[in-house]
Amino acid sequence: GQxxxxxxxxxxxxxAIVQIxxxxxxxxxxxxxxxxxxxxxxxxxxxxxxxxxxxxxxRFSSFLSRSxxxxxxxxxELQMKDSASYFCAVRSTGGGGxxxxxxxxxTQLKVEL
Amino acid sequence: xxxxxxTPKFRILKIGQSMTLQCTQDMNHxxxxxxxxxxxxxxxLIYYSVGAGITDKGEVPNGYNVSRSTTEDFPLRLELAAxxxxxxxxxxxxxxxxxxxxxxxxxxxxxRLTVV
Numbered sequence: 551g552q553x554x555x556x557x558x559x560x561x562x563x564x565x566a567i568v569q570i571x572x573x574x575x576x577x578x579x580x581x582x583x584x585x586x587x588x589x590x591x592x593x594x595x596x597x598x599x600x601x602x603x604x605x606x607x608x609r610f611s612s613f614l615s616r617s618x619x620x621x622x623x624x625x626x627e628l629q630m631k632d633s634a635s636y637f638c639a640v641r642s643t644g645g646g647g648x649x650x651x652x653x654x655x656x657t658q659l660k661v662e663l
Numbered sequence: 664x665x666x667x668x669x670t671p672k673f674r675i676l677k678i679g680q681s682m683t684l685q686c687t688q689d690m691n692h693x694x695x696x697x698x699x700x701x702x703x704x705x706x707x708l709i710y711y712s713v714g715a716g717i718t719d720k721g722e723v724p725n726g727y728n729v730s731r732s733t734t735e736d737f738p739l740r741l742e743l744a745a746x747x748x749x750x751x752x753x754x755x756x757x758x759x760x761x762x763x764x765x766x767x768x769x770x771x772x773x774x775r776l777t778v779v
Contacts, residue, residue, distance in 0.1 A: 595767030
């Protein structure tokens with residue numbers, strides 16, 4: 551089976567940098583994704599890492615180490631609107647689709663003034 | 664371009680009733696998914712489809728059925744609703760591998776279902 555672990559809650563101040571870690575156990579690993587979800591809203595796609603290293607998209611960066619089964623999401627210049635839940639998700643082989651996405655339980659980020 | 668549209672947004676069912684959650688996408692995506700999200704938890708895959716006429720079970724398929732007669736529509740059927748099916752249901756879609764933006768799922772706004 552698959553399992554993902556991430557912290558349940560992280561608090562940071564506006565303008566700061568925060569890192570949300572994710573460790574995973576899976577077979578047939580393809581890559582690691584990150585999604586943002588505001589209260590009651592639809593999850594929105596942030597990033598995807600298939601290879602080791604850092605991917606940068608504006609204020610957000612995502613890192614993957616396949617050998618350590620570990621990744622993180624880095625949020626810079628935090629804004630109040632970044633307060634949300636952040637989910638890591640493993641893309642792996644599954645059935646005939648080969649694109650099964652398994653989600654972690656999410657990290658609630660609270661940005662304070 | 665509406666993306667992924669789910670209806671209804673809210674529903675209260677009595678135990679034993681049945682209903683269909685509708686999901687439509689207008690992005691010509693082959694891959695479609697149904698997830699459920701319980702309070703404070705991640706999303707769990709119920710069923711998925713890689714194209715019209717092809718469906719497969721996810722992690723938690725018991726109590727649900729799906730069909731995929733067209734590329735656009737992927738309805739989820741609940742038969743004999745139970746309190747354990749109280750959840751928020753999200754439909755999602757993505758292009759097949761190899762196409763632009765094929766790694767990111769586009770989610771609908773969800774259906775909040777309560778079974779009493």
